[in-house]
Amino acid sequence: MPDTALTTLSPLYDLHSHTTASDGLLTPEALVQRAVEMRVGVLAITDHDSIEGIVPAQRAIAALQLPLQLMTGVEISTLWENHEIHIVGLGVDITHPQLTSLLDEQRQRRTARAQMIAERLEKARIPGALAGAMALAEGGAITRGHFARFLIAQGKADNMVNVFKNYLARGKTGYVPPQWCTIKQAVDAIHHSGGRAVVAHPGRYGLSAKWLKRLLAEFATCGGDAMEVAQCQQPPNERAQLAQYAQDFQLLASQGSDFHMPCPWIELGRKLWLPKGVEAVWTRYPDLLIQGCAAQGKRGEQ
Ligand code: AMP
Ligand code: MN
Ligand code: MN
Ligand code: MN
Secondary structure, eight states, rough: OOHHHHHHHOOOOOBBBBTTTTOSSOHHHHHHHHHHTTOSSSSEEEOOOOTTTTTHHHHHHHHOOSOOEEEOOEEEEETTTTTTEEEEESSSSOHHHHHHHHHHHHHHHHHHHHHHHHHHHHHHTOOTTHHHHHHHHTSSSSHHHHHHHHHTTTTTTHHHHHHEEEEEEEEESSOOOOOOOHHHHHHHHHHHOOOOEEEEGGGOOOHHHHHHHHHHHHHHHHHHOOEEEEOOOOOTTHHHHHHHHHHTTTOOEOOOOOOOOOSSSTTTTTTOOTTTTTOBHHHHHHGGGTTTTTTTTTTTTO
């Protein structure tokens, strides 16, 4: 079958995106409308340690009768061997108590860390960072992304790359070692709430091949289901390499833009396709799409 026929049959999946519920710049309502403009057929909203964007997005899709299917999602920060590893949960029941209590703990950790980041910046003669970052977060999960935007607004850096490099990356003035949950705790909460666990952007942790393989082995041992293989901005050979790892570690594959805001480089749905030889997580588990919406808890407690 020619590719053109395939693309008309199968919707475009983008299973990693952010809203104002964490460090995204678009509201859930604006994000789902943009997804439709970009011809995305299935979107997962995966805010940092938050599911608050899901219901407003579902309401907007219904009210505007948008041709878009929403998959519930979340991106949980974990700590493994001193590395911050992000685990995406897809198709979770957003009301499940094990998930919501884990996310509550994570939010408390975010608040505590934000206070410490602000204290460190204050000592470096940058006052007002907590109030500034909280104002930008507007009640959503507070992230380093909000501190980054505050610091840029203060004229401390001219772009996101430099503000992280100079202030917020490990070892810099505004860096505080995080206290996230373990990979196992994230995977368990995702599974108990009926979802599937996915290693987010495996190429973005700065791990050597040896350590990345260790991470994927650990994730598989914890019962993890899949790994992101395709993103819109990747070094030339990364997608093929990640597809090979997915097969080696018997993990399913996922894809997502990790869209945070309109910008020239990253766009919803852009360049998202999976190489041959991997199985998509949505193909193996087609009921991920109704899980967490109509069929809450159906597959829970397993
Ligand atoms: P946090 O979860 O609070 O540590 O914040 C992590 C978020 O900061 C990521 O999801 C990105 O949105 C953003 N971020 C981290 N590192 C960078 C970087 N080098 N450049 C731009 N954004 C970054
Ligand atoms: Mn982010
Ligand atoms: Mn991430
Ligand atoms: Mn993300």
